[in-house]
Amino acid sequence: MPVLFEVSDLVFAYPRRPPVLSGASMTLAAGERLAITGPNGAGKSTLMQVLVGLLRPQAGRVVAFGAERREEADFHEVRRRAGYVFQDPDDQLFCPTVAEDVAFGPLNLGRSRAEALAVVDRVLGDLGLSDFRDRVTHKLSGGEKRLVSLACVLAMDPDVLLLDEPSNALDEETTARMVEILCGLPLAMVIVSHDAHFRRKMATRSLRLDKGALAPYEPACRHAGAADRA
Numbered sequence: 001m002p003v004l005f006e007v008s009d010l011v012f013a014y015p016r017r018p019p020v021l022s023g024a025s026m027t028l029a030a031g032e033r034l035a036i037t038g039p040n041g042a043g044k045s046t047l048m049q050v051l052v053g054l055l056r057p058q059a060g061r062v063v064a065f066g067a068e069r070r071e072e073a074d075f076h077e078v079r080r081r082a083g084y085v086f087q088d089p090d091d092q093l094f095c096p097t098v099a100e101d102v103a104f105g106p107l108n109l110g111r112s113r114a115e116a117l118a119v120v121d122r123v124l125g126d127l128g129l130s131d132f133r134d135r136v137t138h139k140l141s142g143g144e145k146r147l148v149s150l151a152c153v154l155a156m157d158p159d160v161l162l163l164d165e166p167s168n169a170l171d172e173e174t175t176a177r178m179v180e181i182l183c184g185l186p187l188a189m190v191i192v193s194h195d196a197h198f199r200r201k202m203a204t205r206s207l208r209l210d211k212g213a214l215a216p217y218e219p220a221c222r223h224a225g226a227a228d229r230a
């Protein structure tokens with residue numbers, strides 16, 4: 001299986017703060033759904049931002065889609081191919097309506113208005129969100145916003161999904177729908193999640209980030225007690 005992301009020995013510290021990442025390494029191969037868990041504040045969202053170049057590590061290597069990425073220009077391709085669903089949907093959604101939010105990415109990639117609107121209809125249809133098309137984005141519930149954030153990212157036709165707490169604010173039924181949708185996509189994924197049940201359903205492999213480093217984490221089905229405490 002081709003390796004899509006390979007990061008090694010990452011060191012990252014926010015200004016005037018001790019390092020959040022201190023020697024973190026991981027790979028993501030095609031077809032994998034890699035779950036990452038770990039305590040609050042361990043650096044999981046920070047790691048996701050390093051993967052797409054929104055934060056630049058002080059040391060270590062980021063290899064993505066077969067090339068080492070160092071400069072801002074190197075990450076343009078990474079951000080086009082890796083769809084990042086932020087932890088907070090309000091960071092992702094900024095247009096007046098759902099259709100405009102979902103169309104934004106394709107339009108930004110140079111698609112015509114008609115093409116972008118066709119993508120909007122297809123993606124919202126695939127996610128069972130067609131009725132949301134003309135809804136006012138900022139009036140959606142937290143769970144609805146999360147689904148629309150996923151629609152925005154899928155509209156960009158990514159090769160990889162980076163999902164930060166995708167089951168946050170979702171009820172049981174919507175979580176099950178999210179699992180079904182995601183498992184039906186032929187995409188590799190990095191899934192940051194505290195939700196042991198969600199990880200159990202989704203992950204083909206699990207890591208835990210703690211004290212700056214990533215280590216293999218046994219699947220919850222084998223050590224349910226330990227996983228539920230994560």
Ligand SMILES: Nc1ncnc2c1ncn2[C@@H]1O[C@H](COP(=O)(O)OP(=O)(O)OP(=O)(O)O)[C@@H](O)[C@H]1O
Nearest residue numbers: 014015017020038039040041042043044045046047
């Ligand atoms: N812009 C920033 N400036 C300074 N410190 C930050 C900044 N962003 C995050 N941090 C700190 O870095 C640490 C890691 O944050 P991060 O959001 O990556 O953790 P996390 O593992 O995703 O946490 P959670 O599970 O609570 O979402 C935390 O202590 C956080 O307060």
